[in-house]
Amino acid sequence: MIPGTLTFEASDFQATVVPAAWTKYVSVGDSSITVTGDMTAYRDLHLWVGDDRMVVSLHFGELLDELHRLGVGTRISEFGLAAMLTNGLIPMQHSLFEDIAVLSNGDVARIDLGPDGRFRVTWDFDYPWIESKSRGDEVADPDRMLDMLTESTERQLDEYGGSGFLMLSGGKDSPAIALALATAGRTDVP
Secondary structure, three states: OOOOEEEEEHHHHHHOOOOHHHOOOEEEOOOEEEEEOOOOOOOOEEEEEOOOEEEEEOOHHHHHHHHHHOOOOOOEOHHHHHHHHHHOOOOOEOOOEOOEEEEOOOEEEEEEEOOOOOEEEEEEEOOHHHHHHOOOOOOOOHHHHHHHHHHHHHHHHHHOOOOOOOOOOOOOOHHHHHHHHHHOOOOOOO
């Protein structure tokens, strides 16, 4: 288990020592910090970035404890709450709280120190197996992809009994599966 949280101050973030257990998730450069989600999706990382400090943790409760210790209040995210009530899940990188992100496999947050001395976050997605599986000689065809996804989803439903479908992806592929079900005209799947 990787203990605790990491807290970075904008004024001296380069002096922050990243413990060895954290180096697969956090790297510090000359003017930026990169936080990368666990490529195995075994665990989620929780990230809060303010103007002049940031906190990253593998444990949501510990992140909230650290924010409380720092005197940082939290607010409920309207988007996160609506997603939870509507879909039963909150898609990555969002969470139930504003300004708290959740990173999983492929998610990359780059936190740069701006000229004004404040942190700025940019998001990227780096999933190395996507490129390694692509022949690179075709142009993506969204209609063909939807047809293939719909056919695959229908096959899975037929194979496993037809009316039940469980989505536990944490939001990464659930919207695509829901679209495939709608395209197939499947209104019998809860």
